[in-house]
Every structure is written in structure tokens, then in C-alpha cells.
Amino acid sequence: MSPGVWLLVLLALPPTLAVEPLSMGLAIAAASALTGLLSYPRFYCGSLVECCEDRVLNATALQVDLEQKLFGQHLAKEVILKALKSFMSNQDPKKALTLSLHGWTGTGKNFISKIIAEHVYKQGLNSKFVHLFVSAMHFPHDDQIPKYKDQLQAWIRGNVTACPRSVFIFDEMDKLHPGLIDAIKPFLDYYDEIDGVSYRKAIFVFLSNAGGDLITKVALDFWKNGKQREELQLKDVESILSVGVFNNKNSGLWHSSLIDKNLIDFFVPFLPLEYRHVKKCVTVELQSRGFEVDEDIITKVADEMTYFPKEEKIYSDKGCKTVTSKVDLVIDL
Numbered sequence: 001m002s003p004g005v006w007l008l009v010l011l012a013l014p015p016t017l018a019v020e021p022l023s024m025g026l027a028i029a030a031a032s033a034l035t036g037l038l039s040y041p042r043f044y045c046g047s048l049v050e051c052c053e054d055r056v057l058n059a060t061a062l063q064v065d066l067e068q069k070l071f072g073q074h075l076a077k078e079v080i081l082k083a084l085k086s087f088m089s090n091q092d093p094k095k096a097l098t099l100s101l102h103g104w105t106g107t108g109k110n111f112i113s114k115i116i117a118e119h120v121y122k123q124g125l126n127s128k129f130v131h132l133f134v135s136a137m138h139f140p141h142d143d144q145i146p147k148y149k150d151q152l153q154a155w156i157r158g159n160v161t162a163c164p165r166s167v168f169i170f171d172e173m174d175k176l177h178p179g180l181i182d183a184i185k186p187f188l189d190y191y192d193e194i195d196g197v198s199y200r201k202a203i204f205v206f207l208s209n210a211g212g213d214l215i216t217k218v219a220l221d222f223w224k225n226g227k228q229r230e231e232l233q234l235k236d237v238e239s240i241l242s243v244g245v246f247n248n249k250n251s252g253l254w255h256s257s258l259i260d261k262n263l264i265d266f267f268v269p270f271l272p273l274e275y276r277h278v279k280k281c282v283t284v285e286l287q288s289r290g291f292e293v294d295e296d297i298i299t300k301v302a303d304e305m306t307y308f309p310k311e312e313k314i315y316s317d318k319g320c321k322t323v324t325s326k327v328d329l330v331i332d333l
């Protein structure tokens with residue numbers, strides 16, 4: 001309405017009512033400004049306020065990130081890309097996405113979790129919608145399992161209520177008490193909702209060293225047969241993982257209970273890293289510190305690492321984990 005029309009309305013009304021159209025007009029203006037704002041979430045969802053948005057996954061960017069930052073893990077790259085791509089583009093998933101990452105220390109499990117988090121939320125691990133739990137840190141005392149259990153369930157419920165697309169990462173899953181695994185189980189299952197909350201858009205990532213020895217054995221046998229590591233296929237590792245780890249009572253009870261019910265969507269194997277992969281990690285480390293890429297230094301650092309098995313010495317026993325401190329050591333010389 002133009003000001004002229006408003007004036008006519010005001011004049012036509014008794015004085016007591018005259019206030020009404022004005023305040024109503026203000027209310028309408030305020031409301032339309034607000035809806036305008038709300039229909040452009042990016043306007044206010046940014047560096048100041050982080051919002052629970054269902055971001056469209058940029059699969060190309062994810063692929064590029066995996067290619068450039070993660071070395072020697074062609075199987076993990078393939079599975080993660082496929083899993084996230086289909087899950088994030090499905091508006092009505094039947095259950096939460098559950099990824100179980102297995103492999104030796106330093107092979108990139110934590111690293112890939114970070115990349116996953118960054119592609120679901122810009123702030124990655126710092127996002128308030130991404131939750132990282134480390135068994136030894138968050139749930140250290142066995143006698144407090146009932147308390148942890150209630151707490152963990154309340155956290156998951158609270159966070160998913162606030163944001164359906166929440167990400168939960170559990171590090172050191174093999175050290176997690178079976179009682180706590182039971183606490184998580186209902187959230188991973190095929191329920192439409194539990195007490196009015198749907199968990200089907202959430203993402204659960206489990207990290208574990210369990211199976212690392214078996215994965216290494218498969219890789220080593222492959223190598224001994226003169227085959228290329230990159231020819232290794234998921235099925236070569238998957239069957240051995242499932243038979244070996246999940247039927248082994250010592251590898252953690254949780255496996256059997258989660259596996260029996262098919263609650264894990266993807267098993268992601270991490271292969272032991274070779275000398276050439278370690279060199280790539282060193283290169284990236286040097287670049288990130290702004291140093292020139294010097295082949296001598298790279299070789300020196302890679303030589304500082306220890307390799308196994310005793311005879312063949314082909315796999316780094318700490319993967320790329322201690323590269324940072326070894327670079328310090330070599331640069332100092």
C-alpha cells in the first residue's frame with residue numbers, strides 16, 4: 001500500500017483504532033523482511049552463525065581432496081566416495097549411514113574422518129554438528145559404564161533432535177566397552193523414529209585398529225605374489241576381515257552384535273603404507289610448512305621411519321603418523 005492509501009485508512013478510522021493498521025503494517029514489513037532473510041540461509045549461516053543445513057555434497061571436491069591428501073588407500077577412497085555420495089543425495093535414507101574404518105595406526109583413518117567431516121560441514125571437526133568421541137578419553141572408567149551409557153544416548157538424542165544431519169565419530173572403537181556399543185545400536189537400526197526422533201540422516205563413523213593385522217597379511221601376500229597393490233579389490237579384503245575379525249572373540253564383542261544385524265553399511269580397509277607413500281606424506285608436510293620440496297630431505301625423513309616385516313621391510317610400522325616429528329628432526333640437522 002502506498003502512503004496515500006494508508007493516510008485514507010487512518011482518516012477513515014476512529015482514533016483508537018487508527019493505531020492498528022500502522023502496527024499491523026510494521027508487523028507485515030518485519031515479517032516479510034524476516035521471511036526474506038530465512039529464504040536465503042546463506043545470508044546469515046556463515047562464519048558467524050553455523051547452521052544445521054543439509055549441504056549438497058560436492059562429490060568432485062571430495063574426490064579431489066581424497067586424491068591429493070590421502071596416500072596408498074585406493075580401497076578406502078573408493079568406498080568413502082561411493083558411500084557419502086549416495087547417502088548425502090538420498091533425501092529419505094532408511095537408516096543412518098554407518099562406516100567402520102579398519103587398519104593399522106597412521107594409515108589415515110583419523111585423517112579421512114576429518115575429510116568426511118569437512119565435506120558435510122564447512123567447519124569440519126570444529127563444527128558443532130560433528131561429535132568426536134575417543135574411548136580412552138571420554139569413557140575411561142569401566143565402573144561408570146551405566147552413567148556413560150545414559151549420557152551418550154542423551155547426547156545423541158539431543159544433538160540429532162537439534163540437527164538431523166549430525167556426524168558422530170568414535171575413535172578407538174576396539175577399546176569401547178560393549179555396554180556402550182549396545183547404547184549406540186538402536187540409533188543405527190532401521191527404525192523410522194525413536195520417541196519421535198528420526199536418526200536416519202545421521203552419520204556414524206567407527207575407527208578401529210582391529211583387523212589391521214589381517215589387512216596387512218592380505219597386502220603382503222599380494223606383494224609376494226608379485227601383484228600390484230592397486231589391483232587389490234574390496235572383496236579380497238572384506239571376506240577376510242569378516243571371517244577373521246568378526247568371528248574372533250578377542251577382537252571385540254561389538255563386531256558380532258552390529259554385524260549380525262547388518263547395521264554397518266560399509267567396512268573400509270586401510271592398507272599398510274609403503275616407503276613411497278611415506279615420502280608423499282613428507283612432501284605434503286614440507287609444503288604445508290612452506291619449505292621447498294627437497295628430495296634429499298624427503299629421503300632422509302622416510303629413512304628415519306621403521307619398516308616391517310623384519311625381512312621384507314616394506315611397510316612403515318607407524319604409517320605416516322610420526323612424519324611431523326621426523327621432519328622436525330631432519331630439518332634441525
Ligand SMILES: *[C@@H]1O[C@H](CO)[C@@H](O)[C@H](O)[C@H]1NC(C)=O
Nearest residue numbers: 057058059060061062064065
Ligand atoms: C565442486 O568442487 C569443484 C572442485 O573443487 C569445484 O570446481 C566446483 O566449483 C564445486 N561445485 C560447486 C557446485 O560448488
Ligand SMILES: *[C@@H]1O[C@H](CO)[C@@H](O)[C@H](O)[C@H]1NC(C)=O
Nearest residue numbers: 131132154155156157158159
Ligand atoms: C551434543 O553432544 C555433545 C558432545 O559432543 C554434548 O556435550 C552436548 O550436550 C550434546 N547436546 C545435546 C543437546 O544433547
